[in-house]
Structures are given as structure tokens and as C-alpha cells.
Amino acid sequence: MNPVTRRDFLGALALGALAQPAFAANKRGFKKGYMLATFPGENSLSTQEKFQLLKDAGFAGVEPRSHMDQEEVLRACEATGLAVPSVACGPHSRLLANPSPATRAKGVEGIQQALRDAKRYGAPSILVVPGGVSAQTSYADNYKWTQEGIRQCIPLAEELGVAMSIENVWNNFQLSPLEAARYIDEFQSKAVKYHFDIGNVMWMGWPEQWIRILGRRIQTVHLKEFSRAKMNEQGKRKGFDVEYLEGDNDWPAIMKALDETGYRGWGIAEPAYRPAKVEPAARLREISQRMDKIFNL
Amino acid sequence: MNTHLSRRTFLQHSLTATALALAAPRLSAAPKRNLKKGYKLGASLGKKQTVLEQFQWLKEAGFEGVEPMAGRDTTEILKARDATGLAIPSVCCSTHWVKPLSDPNPGTRAITVEALKSTLREAKLYGARSILLVPGIVNAQISYADAYARSQAAIREAVPLAEELGVKIAIENVWNGFHLSPLEAARYVDEFKSPAVAWHFDIGNVISIGWPEHWIRILGKRIATLHIKEYSRKQQSEQGPRKGFEVDYLEGDNNWPAVMKALDDIGYEGWGIAEPAYRPKDIDPLERLKEISRRMDKIFAS
Numbered sequence: 246m247n248p249v250t251r252r253d254f255l256g257a258l259a260l261g262a263l264a265q266p267a268f269a270a271n272k273r274g275f276k277k278g279y280m281l282a283t284f285p286g287e288n289s290l291s292t293q294e295k296f297q298l299l300k301d302a303g304f305a306g307v308e309p310r311s312h313m314d315q316e317e318v319l320r321a322c323e324a325t326g327l328a329v330p331s332v333a334c335g336p337h338s339r340l341l342a343n344p345s346p347a348t349r350a351k352g353v354e355g356i357q358q359a360l361r362d363a364k365r366y367g368a369p370s371i372l373v374v375p376g377g378v379s380a381q382t383s384y385a386d387n388y389k390w391t392q393e394g395i396r397q398c399i400p401l402a403e404e405l406g407v408a409m410s411i412e413n414v415w416n417n418f419q420l421s422p423l424e425a426a427r428y429i430d431e432f433q434s435k436a437v438k439y440h441f442d443i444g445n446v447m448w449m450g451w452p453e454q455w456i457r458i459l460g461r462r463i464q465t466v467h468l469k470e471f472s473r474a475k476m477n478e479q480g481k482r483k484g485f486d487v488e489y490l491e492g493d494n495d496w497p498a499i500m501k502a503l504d505e506t507g508y509r510g511w512g513i514a515e516p517a518y519r520p521a522k523v524e525p526a527a528r529l530r531e532i533s534q535r536m537d538k539i540f541n542l
Numbered sequence: 543m544n545t546h547l548s549r550r551t552f553l554q555h556s557l558t559a560t561a562l563a564l565a566a567p568r569l570s571a572a573p574k575r576n577l578k579k580g581y582k583l584g585a586s587l588g589k590k591q592t593v594l595e596q597f598q599w600l601k602e603a604g605f606e607g608v609e610p611m612a613g614r615d616t617t618e619i620l621k622a623r624d625a626t627g628l629a630i631p632s633v634c635c636s637t638h639w640v641k642p643l644s645d646p647n648p649g650t651r652a653i654t655v656e657a658l659k660s661t662l663r664e665a666k667l668y669g670a671r672s673i674l675l676v677p678g679i680v681n682a683q684i685s686y687a688d689a690y691a692r693s694q695a696a697i698r699e700a701v702p703l704a705e706e707l708g709v710k711i712a713i714e715n716v717w718n719g720f721h722l723s724p725l726e727a728a729r730y731v732d733e734f735k736s737p738a739v740a741w742h743f744d745i746g747n748v749i750s751i752g753w754p755e756h757w758i759r760i761l762g763k764r765i766a767t768l769h770i771k772e773y774s775r776k777q778q779s780e781q782g783p784r785k786g787f788e789v790d791y792l793e794g795d796n797n798w799p800a801v802m803k804a805l806d807d808i809g810y811e812g813w814g815i816a817e818p819a820y821r822p823k824d825i826d827p828l829e830r831l832k833e834i835s836r837r838m839d840k841i842f843a844s
Contacts, residue, residue: 380797383756384724417752420722422686448783449722449751454685477782495682 271540273500277533278306278330278513280467285519285528293321295525300325302529303537308333308372308513311359318366329366330511331410331440331465334359335374339416341394342376342387349394356398356409363407370408370464372440375428377416387418392428395437402436410440410464413455420449422458429462438462443499444469444492444517448476448484453495456502463508467515468536470494485517489535497542512540575802577842579835580607580631580815582769591827597622603831604839607631609674609815612661616668623668630668631813632712632742632767635661635675643696644678644689644720651696658700658711665709672710672766674742677730680719689720694733704738712742712766715757722751724760731764740764745801746771746794746819750783755797758804765810769817770838772796787819791837798844814842 279299284290290298292313299307307327309318311334322329337355340348359371376391378384395409402409411419411429419425429437439462443452448471456463469485472492476484490496514532581600591599593615600608607629610619613636623630637657641650661673678693680686697711704711713721713731721727731739741764745754750773758765771787774794778786792798816834 378752378756380753383759384752385756385760388725420751421726423690424723424726450680450686450719451682454680454687457685458687477784480780480782481778 271537273504273540274509275512275540276305276328276330276510277303277536277540278308278328278511279304279529279532280308280333280513280515282310282333283515283517283519284525285516285532286523286525288525290525292317293324296321296325296327298526298529300327301526303533304514304529306330306511306513309362309366310334311337311355311362311371313362315362315365318362322366329363329368331370331372331513332359332363332366332368333372335372335412335414338373338375338391338394339377341391342379342382342416343390344382344386349390353394353397356394357401360398360401360405360407360409364405368407370410370438370440372412372465373409374414374416375411375418378418384418388428391418392431396432399432399434399436403434408436408438408464410438412440412467413442413445415445422446422450422455425455426458426460426462429459438464440465440467442467442469442515443494444471444485444515447471447473447493448481451495451498453498453502456499456506456508460506463506465510466503466508466512468512468539469515469517471517488518489516489532490538496539500540500542512536574843575806576811577768577805577814578606578629578631578812579604579838579842580609580629580813581605581831581834582609582634582815582817583611584817593618594622594625597626597628599828599831601626601628603828604835605816605831607813607815609634610668612636612657612664612673616664619668630665630670631672632815633661633665633668633670633673635673638676639679642676642679642684643693644680644684645692646684646688651692655696655699658697659703662700662704662707662709662711666707670709672712672740672742674714674767675711676716676718677713678718678720686720690730693720694730697739698734701734701736701738705736708738710738710740710766712740714742714769715744715747717747717750724748724752724757727757728760728762728764731761740766742767742769744769744771744817745796746773746787746817749773749775749795750778750786753797753800755800755804758801758808758810762808765808767812768805768810768814770814770841771817771819773819790820790822791818791834792840798841802842802844814838 284295308331311332340352343349363371376387378387413419439459441463446452446455470487470489470492471484472487609632611634637654641653643651643654645651665673678689680689715721741761743765748754748757772789772791772794773786774789
């Protein structure tokens with residue numbers, strides 16, 4: 246063990262011991278979060294009950310949707326001690342791709358609400374899906390319209406001190422990591438960052454390359470697994486039907502790339518693999534344990 | 543920054559178009575569009591035939607041109623061209639997959655830079671206006687950023703020769719993990735600031751990631767040549783991305799009327815070269831070529 250690694254290891258141990266005595270910290274000091282929209286199982290749990298199960302499974306934070314009852318979310322945070330590292334407003338920000346200017350204006354309003362939600366929860370950033378390319382909305386139009394919409398939100402984002410983090414999703418847009426970096430830089434605002442989803446680029450690229458290219462623009466990371474083998478044999482979307490650590494993500498290479506860019510922050514689970522008829526508490530513990538393994542690679 | 547250049551290019555093209563219109567007034571029986579049928583020579587014809595026989599079959603099937611591979615016997619190809627009257631609109635570089643311009647080893651890249659130059663010279667010999675170049679490969683070992691930088695640097699070495707010969711280096715979008723955004727593809731071409739760098743647009747290759755009609759409008763006048771290929775999003779979704787290619791022309795998810803309209807809108811006139819990814823087994827090659835030719839007629843008229 247070289248001195249640096251050993252010091253990091255000891256530091257992480259000490260931090261873990263102070264903050265979360267019940268759970269071993271990972272060697273990188275990444276904080277584990279969970280995207281609320283992907284909460285496992287069919288259930289009618291309250292927000293606070295879900296937060297509690299996340300806490301019990303070892304998560305330190307939760308990424309809720311925007312437009313929730315702020316008081317309810319804050320009460321659940323207070324009761325459980327979970328932090329809110331990010332607020333997701335995909336359904337709203339996707340409206341920025343709409344050919345109708347009035348609909349795009351609704352998207353802007355939705356993003357602005359998410360920024361206010363984030364401020365209230367103490368979240369440093371929100372998750373913004375940059376519209377979407379479709380037969381109706383071309384790549385060029387989507388580029389222009391989403392930048393226009395996001396630009397309108399920059400004054401509020403800067404005022405609140407909450408970043409808008411653009412996520413790469415399966416919306417046929419930002420298929421090149423170089424273009425994604427350029428897209429962010431063109432705003433010339435520190436209030437626009439990247440919300441990098443590791444699993445979403447596996448069908449057409451390599452997450453470790455994206456991480457190095459996006460570098461310091463990455464504000465938040467979504468953890469997701471993908472199987473190229475399943476995609477090739479069973480169809481594109483079937484690539485998501487695979488458990489953490491059992492797909493084709495080269496996790497050691499991904500962790501190394503994150504180390505090299507100096508990323509230290511939240512790793513938020515957005516499991517695309519959602520087995521049916523699971524018991525939420527057990528499933529969350531399983532995901533949490535697998536994330537620990539990933540972060541320690 | 544490129545406004546002046548773009549405007550000049552546009553005016554040049556307009557003049558050319560006007561001259562063409564004056565020289566060849568459209569007859570009522572003429573095809574709906576000024577698209578010429580070409581065929582990319584490859585393994586699909588089988589290797590038992592001579593080059594001349596292949597040219598003869600293509601001619602008989604109704605094709606007007608052939609896109610051969612570089613590095614073959616040029617005398618034989620010229621003889622076949624002259625014997626059949628087929629044109630050679632484009633020549634395909636033959637080393638760009640095995641010795642990619644994105645390779646970490648400069649020596650490997652140099653081999654394809656030389657091959658690129660000799661492909662340009664062959665194209666000049668054949669009377670071709672452009673060559674097909676796969677600009678590199680992105681994979682686990684070669685990052686997107688490295689592929690971008692290395693391939694541009696390598697291609698730049700061949701640009702003076704391309705300009706001197708008057709043959710365009712036409713970059714093709716293929717399944718190489720690179721050029722996944724049409725905006726970036728346009729930018730990549732523009733960054734050369736040379737009329738000798740253009741695009742070889744493969745219609746079927748982008749359907750797994752986008753819409754060819756969008757790419758055509760974005761690439762616009764940068765498109766020197768077209769590859770005609772079908773793709774099934776349905777088969778991609780149900781059986782895997784590569785299975786999307788296993789579908790005959792007009793039976794996949796290409797929206798051909800939208801593709802043709804986009805080509806009309808950008809003023810594209812020239813070659814539509816078949817590169818069928820769907821290659822049914824145990825079929826008489828000549829019959830297959832005739833079938834492809836008929837389906838291309840329908841596509842061009844849609």
C-alpha cells in the first residue's frame with residue numbers, strides 16, 4: 246500500500262467512524278445517494294417511510310423529483326438525516342424539445358421550480374434532461390431550444406447558488422462526449438454543470454472516456470449497469486436488465502477515471518434493473534452493498 | 543467566421559445548378575430526381591467473377607456507376623469501366639479499418655495517410671470526384687477525443703494533394719463509435735477549411751442513433767456522396783443493433799419520402815450508391831442486383 250492510498254484509507258475510516266458508525270465508508274469517500282423515482286417494488290410507502298428504508302440500507306442521500314410537497318420532503322429529511330444532493334426535473338426539462346414555444350416556456354417554469362426546491366432542500370444542483378431528439382425535433386433544433394430554455398434559468402440558478410446539471414439520457418441527444426462538454430461550456434456560467442449517467446453511454450461509448458472529457462464539469466454521477474452482450478443478443482433496451490457488477494461496465498477503469506478528474510461527491514443509484522416482486526428493504530440493501538464494492542474497486 | 547466561405551460555396555453551387563438546368567432541360571419522361579444509381583463493389587457479388595463480369599452484371603442490372611476499393615489492379619478496373627461505360631464516382635480507401643487514422647501508433651496512422659493519398663490518385667485516374675474515408679475508430683483503447691484529434695491531423699496531411707487533384711476526401715459515418723452527432727460531423731468537416739473535405743453520408747448507418755433526414759439537412763452541401771442502406775429499428779429493439787441491418791430495401795424503418803425530401807431541400811444531385819447490409823444467402827447475384835436496382839428506383843421516386 247503506497248502512502249497516499251494508505252492515508253486516504255485511514256482518512257475514510259476516520260470519517261466513516263464519525264459520520265456513520267454503522268457502515269464502513271468506501272475508500273474514496275463517495276457518498277451514496279438514491280434516485281427516489283426508481284424506488285424498488287410496488288408499494289404505497291409514504292415519503293418518510295421510503296427515506297427511512299434508504300437510510301437503513303446505508304444511503305446518505307436521496308434525489309427526489311421536483312414539484313413535491315417541500316414540507317413533506319423536509320420533514321422526511323429531518324426525521325431520517327438523509328441529505329438531498331440533487332433534485333430531478335426530467336419531465337419538465339424534456340418539454341424544452343417541444344416545437345411549441347408555449348410548451349417550452351412551461352419547461353422553463355418547471356426547471357425554475359426545481360431550482361427553488363433544490364435551494365429549499367439545500368441541494369447544490371438539479372438534474373436537467375436536455376429535451377430530446379425525435380422524428381419531430383431535429384438534433385439541431387433540440388440543441389438550440391434546450392440551450393435557449395436553460396439560458397433563461399441561469400439568472401435564477403446563479404442567484405440561488407444551485408447548479409443545473411445536464412444529464413445524458415436515452416433521448417438521442419448529446420451522443421458525443423466532446424459535444425456534451427462544448428454544450429456546457431457555451432453557457433459560460435458556473436451554474437451549468439453535468440450530471441453524468443455511467444450506464445446510459447454504454448450502448449454507444451465508454452464511460453471512462455466521457456468522465457475524462459467532461460472532467461470538472463461533472464457535478465453529480467448516476468450509477469447504472471449495462472450489458473452490451475444482452476443488448477447485442479436480445480435487443481438494445483435489454484442491455485439494462487442486469488444487476489450492478491454483472492454487466493459490461495469496466496468499474497475499475499471508471500473509478501480510475503473519476504480519481505483522475507478529482508471527482509469526490511455523490512454517487513447516486515438509478516437502477517435500470519428492477520426485478521419484480523422484491524422486498525424494498527432487502528433490494529435497497531443489496532444495491533447499497535454492491536455500490537460499496539464498486540466504490541472500493 | 544465561415545459565412546463568407548459558405549456563401550461562396552453556395553453561389554458556386556447555384557451557378558452549377560443553373561448551368562445544368564440550361565444544359566439539360568428536364569424531359570417529362572426523366573426520373574423524378576437527378577440521382578444516379580451506383581453500387582459499392584464488395585464481397586456481396588461473390589469472388590468468382592472477374593472485375594469485368596461484375597461491371598457487366600451491374601450494367602445489366604441498371605446501375606450507372608461503381609465504387610471500387612482502392613489498391614486493386616487499376617488497369618483491370620479501367621478496362622472494365624471502358625468496356626461497360628459505367629462511371630466510377632467514388633473510390634473506397636482500403637486500409638482505414640485495419641490501420642485506422644485514430645491508432646495510438648503514429649507508424650500505423652502513417653500507413654493509412656499514404657493509402658489515403660494513393661486512393662486520391664486512383665480516384666483521379668478513374669475520373670472519380672471523391673473518395674470514401676472512414677476517419678478512425680473509437681473503442682475501449684482509443685478515446686473519442688483522441689480519435690477526433692488524431693484523425694484530423696492525419697487527414698490534414700492529405701488535404702493539399704486532394705486540393706491539387708480536385709478530388710474530395712469524403713468522410714463516411716459508419717459504426718465506428720465516432721461522429722455520433724450530426725452537428726459535430728458538420729463541424730469536423732468545417733474545421734479543415736478546405737473545399738476538398740466533404741461527407742460521404744450513409745443513410746442506414748445513422749438510424750440506430752438518429753434520423754437521416756435530420757443529418758442530411760444539417761450536413762447540407764457538405765454531402766458529396768450517398769450510401770443507400772436500409773435499417774430496421776424494430777429488429778434493433780427486439781434482436782439487437784446489428785440485426786437491424788438484416789432487412790431489404792423499403793422494408794425497414796427508413797422514412798424514404800422524408801429522406802428524399804431532405805435531399806431535395808439541400809439541392810443534392812449526384813450519386814446514390816447501394817451498400818446493401820442485407821445480404822440474403824443462396825441467391826443468384828445478378829437477380830439480386832436487379833432486385834436492388836428496382837428497389838432503388840422506387841426509393842428515388844418516393
